[in-house]
Amino acid sequence: DAGVTQTPRHEVAEKGQTIILKCEPVSGHNDLFWYRQTKIQGLELLSYFRSKSLMEDGGAFKDRFKAEMLNSSFSTLKIQPTEPKDSAVYLCASSFRGSNTEVFFGKGTRLTVV
């Protein structure tokens, strides 16, 4: 039973580059979240999709961050252009909208921008 799959696990980008992170949610889940995790800021919500519709886009991240759900089983997070301050772990999570909801997390993508 596959959980949330994120690729790649590690990414190194040069400043100004465009990078795309990928996420496959748990099959059948209809809520999908992208978080950024840093030691200083903790978990910050970047985007929240419900049944492929964007519900929240994490206002402060609108400028260079764009998340999309191309279909119910695949999402991408594009950062364009990257900056060194974007270095962080990016976590994707999914859940099934219903009773006793549990959010399942992927292992994350560690992004380093040099």
Place this chain on the structure above:
Amino acid sequence: AQSVTQPDARVTVSEGASLQLRCKYSYSGTPYLFWYVQYPRQGLQLLLKYYSGDPVVQGVNGFEAEFIKSNSSFHLRKASVHWSDSAVYFCAVSANSNNRIFFGDGTQLVVKP
């Protein structure tokens, strides 16, 4: 909106000692409460959750948490910690099962041998 406060950024305990990680939430209604754990280089994993009923909920690996409505708290406890419990623990709250979850900043637990 809901919010969560975890007042301790880092807690250090000796192996075999008891543990309490503090969590306070802000929400006027009846909350749905969660504790997640994150091991190094891993995503978050659910430890336990409270929806209703008995305010003391049991989780995996001997963890439990108690919902105290009058105090708006949901502290995590364990009677005897093991070195493998070293991780970051996140408390979270949602308004109901259909709302998104709000996370606290996390508490880094260090278990000394």
